[in-house]
Amino acid sequence: MEQQQHIAQALEMLINNFNQYFPLNTKECEEVKRVFTPRIVKRKAYLLQEGEVCQHYYFVVSGCFKMFAIDADFKEHNLQFAIENDWVADFQSFYDKTPSKLYIEAVEPAIVLQIAHADLLYLYINYHKFDRNFRIIIERKFIDYQNRILQNISSTAEERYIAFQKQYPHLLNRLPNTQIASYLGITSEFLSKVRKKISSK
Amino acid sequence: MEQQQHIAQALEMLINNFNQYFPLNTKECEEVKRVFTPRIVKRKAYLLQEGEVCQHYYFVVSGCFKMFAIDADFKEHNLQFAIENDWVADFQSFYDKTPSKLYIEAVEPAIVLQIAHADLLYLYINYHKFDRNFRIIIERKFIDYQNRILQNISSTAEERYIAFQKQYPHLLNRLPNTQIASYLGITSEFLSKVRKKISSK
DNA sequence: TAAGGAACTTAAACTAGTTTAACTATCTTT
DNA sequence: AAAGATAGTTAAACTAGTTTAAGTTCCTTA
Numbered sequence: 267m268e269q270q271q272h273i274a275q276a277l278e279m280l281i282n283n284f285n286q287y288f289p290l291n292t293k294e295c296e297e298v299k300r301v302f303t304p305r306i307v308k309r310k311a312y313l314l315q316e317g318e319v320c321q322h323y324y325f326v327v328s329g330c331f332k333m334f335a336i337d338a339d340f341k342e343h344n345l346q347f348a349i350e351n352d353w354v355a356d357f358q359s360f361y362d363k364t365p366s367k368l369y370i371e372a373v374e375p376a377i378v379l380q381i382a383h384a385d386l387l388y389l390y391i392n393y394h395k396f397d398r399n400f401r402i403i404i405e406r407k408f409i410d411y412q413n414r415i416l417q418n419i420s421s422t423a424e425e426r427y428i429a430f431q432k433q434y435p436h437l438l439n440r441l442p443n444t445q446i447a448s449y450l451g452i453t454s455e456f457l458s459k460v461r462k463k464i465s466s467k
Numbered sequence: 468m469e470q471q472q473h474i475a476q477a478l479e480m481l482i483n484n485f486n487q488y489f490p491l492n493t494k495e496c497e498e499v500k501r502v503f504t505p506r507i508v509k510r511k512a513y514l515l516q517e518g519e520v521c522q523h524y525y526f527v528v529s530g531c532f533k534m535f536a537i538d539a540d541f542k543e544h545n546l547q548f549a550i551e552n553d554w555v556a557d558f559q560s561f562y563d564k565t566p567s568k569l570y571i572e573a574v575e576p577a578i579v580l581q582i583a584h585a586d587l588l589y590l591y592i593n594y595h596k597f598d599r600n601f602r603i604i605i606e607r608k609f610i611d612y613q614n615r616i617l618q619n620i621s622s623t624a625e626e627r628y629i630a631f632q633k634q635y636p637h638l639l640n641r642l643p644n645t646q647i648a649s650y651l652g653i654t655s656e657f658l659s660k661v662r663k664k665i666s667s668k
Numbered sequence: 669t670a671a672g673g674a675a676c677t678t679a680a681a682c683t684a685g686t687t688t689a690a691c692t693a694t695c696t697t698t
Numbered sequence: 699a700a701a702g703a704t705a706g707t708t709a710a711a712c713t714a715g716t717t718t719a720a721g722t723t724c725c726t727t728a
Contacts, residue, residue, distance in 0.1 A: 335617055343621040345613060358610045394595040401602035408605055409559045411612040412546060416536055418619040419652030420544040423685070442705060451620030456685055458707055624715070643675060657715055659677055 272377075273304050276327040280379050283325065283351055287399045294393055301385040305378050313354075313370040313378070320359035320366050322380035326352045329376020330440055334369050334448070344449040347373075347437060353403055373441065423452045424460050473578075474505050477528040481580050484526065484552055488600045495594055502586035506579050514555075514571040514579070521560035521567050523581040527553045530577020531641055535649065536569050545650040548574075548638060554604055574642065624653045625661050 277299050284290050290298065307313065307329065314320050316336065324331075331348045333356070345368065348354040359366035360383060381389075389396040417426050427450060431438060438446075447457040478500050485491050491499065508514065508530065515521050517537065525532075532549040534557070546569065549555040560567035561584060582590075590597040618627050628651060632639060639647075648658040 335621065337621050341621075343617060345617055345620075357606055357613075361606065390599065394598060397595060397598040397602055398591065401598055401605065404602065404605050404609055405558055405562065408609045408612065411609065411616060412558075415612060415615060415619065416544060416546055418616065419546075419650070420536065420538050420542075444705065449620070453686060454706075455687080455708085459685085462707085645675065654716060655676075656678085656717080660715085663677080 276304055276377060276379055277302065279327055279351070280325050284399050287402045288395050290395065294395060297389060297393065301389065302379040302381050305380055307372045307376040307378060309372055309375050311372050313372070314356060314359075314366055315369050316367055317365050318359075319363055320356040320368075322382055323353065323355040323360060323386055324348075324370075324378045324380050326350055326354065327377040327379060329372055329378075330374040330437075331370055331376060332373050332445060334371070335367055336369070342369075342448055343451070344445060347434075347441065347445075347449070349437070349440070353407075373445065418451065423450060423456060424463065426450050427457065427460050428464070477505055477578060477580055478503065480528055480552070481526050485600050488603045489596050491596065495596060498590060498594065502590065503580040503582050506581055508573045508577040508579060510573055510576050512573050514573070515557060515560075515567055516570050517568055518566050519560075520564055521557040521569075523583055524554065524556040524561060524587055525549075525571075525579045525581050527551055527555065528578040528580060530573055530579075531575040531638075532571055532577060533574050533646060534569055534571045543570075543649055544652070545646060548635075548642065548646075548650070550638070550641070554608075574646065619652065624651060624657060625664065627651050628658065628661055629665070 280302060281290060281295055281298060284298070302325070304327070313322075313324055313331065314333075326348050328350055331354055332344050333346050333348065333354060334342045334344045336342055346354070348370075354370060356366045356368045356370070358364065359368070363383075386396075386400075390400075417429060421429070427446075430446065430450065443457055443461070444454040447454040450457070452460075481503060482491060482496055482499060485495075485499070503526070505528075514523075514525055514532065515534075527549050529551055532555055533545050534547050534549065534555060535543045535545045537543055547555070549571075555571060557567045557569045557571070559565065560569070564584075587597075587601075591601075618630060622630070628647075631647065631651060644658055644662070645655040648655040651658070653661075
């Protein structure tokens with residue numbers, strides 16, 4: 267059946283993702299296939315909304331998500347985008363079991379593989395390799411965040427936009443500029459001005 | 468001898484730090500005592516300078532550090548401060564063995580316990596618990612960074628300074644305002660203005 | 669104990685980025 | 699095919715934050 271083949275492909279993608287770090291053995295692969303479950307997400311649907319406890323850690327198989335907060339003036343601020351092969355969750359809520367202040371919304375129709383908190387703990391406790399691989403995954407995300415903070419405190423909006431273009435060329439076509447502006451911490455009107463200035467060079 | 472007692476105290480602090488997460492057994496404690504070595508750092512001395520490969524992961528026993536980058540205009544931008552019980556390193560350089568773009572400098576006389584890259588790998592490979600505990604340590608730092616990014620893209624300098632006061636009251640007294648301004652991503656002149664405005668309320 | 673250097677403040681002139689508003693184009697849904 | 703929402707641009711008036719410079723205090727080290 268077609269559906270089952272899609273699931274098999276998604277799981278293969280996930281296992282390949284783990285294998286980039288410390289490859290899984292047969293038993294570990296079986297456990298992954300057992301505890302990760304697929305989920306189809308429509309455009310504009312949420313994986314997480316403010317006030318909910320983040321119950322799952324998500325691996326993105328296809329599509330694109332934005333994770334954002336809404337401030338007192340009802341403005342959205344994009345913390346990160348997640349596309350194929352990315353991991354996304356609100357860790358603070360996921361590990362502390364506290365209500366999240368964040369939203370995770372599909373900006374394109376998407377497929378994810380999700381693992382529940384208890385299942386992840388099960389993997390951590392029984393297989394050294396998942397502590398290892400998730401440590402490495404989070405370390406890489408930490409490095410990305412650190413570089414982004416450095417940019418935020420040291421560069422102008424124009425410099426940050428140019429850096430974004432270089433670092434995420436594949437996202438430029440997939441996201442409206444309003445979303446990129448929100449990620450960069452500027453208004454979309456000002457991004458428009460910046461883009462005009464750059465293109466006139 | 469007095470020196471040895473200081474070292475014993477520092478190691479106890481380190482082990483207590485690990486024990487906050489998943490407590491170490493006797494063998495793991497012994498290994499920690501074997502592979503972490505103490506280092507005394509004078510004020511204004513560096514643990515890391517731009518161009519060097521970050522060879523150690525540092526646990527701060529006492530004192531205070533700033534980690535920063537220097538931009539094209541020779542201005543410093545503080546990425547983080549580290550005091551007692553904090554961990555500090557440039558991960559990108561440490562794991563990839565690439566020259567660092569960062570500096571780690573003592574702003575107070577300090578004592579650290581350092582572990583070399585190879586020794587950390589040894590712990591990771593032989594003891595599940597270190598992968599586990601360092602995963603948790605980095606996850607917490609990741610959450611802090613994420614909250615900071617959200618602040619940077621969504622709040623004014625005044626709001627960020629007030630948040631800093633709340634989150635790090637103990638750092639306010641230990642750091643000159645110039646260093647805090649650099650951390651917040653503003654000039655010290657503007658921080659002066661912000662502080663005046665706040666105090667006049 | 670003198671002197672040089674950090675640290676802090678103030679202020680005036682400037683620039684980067686926001687706000688509000690209006691217009692156009694494109695997509696989405698019915 | 700129409701209608702409404704979403705996206706992008708422009709511009710004028712505004713505000714947040716920078717730059718340069720000068721003056722003061724405090725701290726450090728010779």
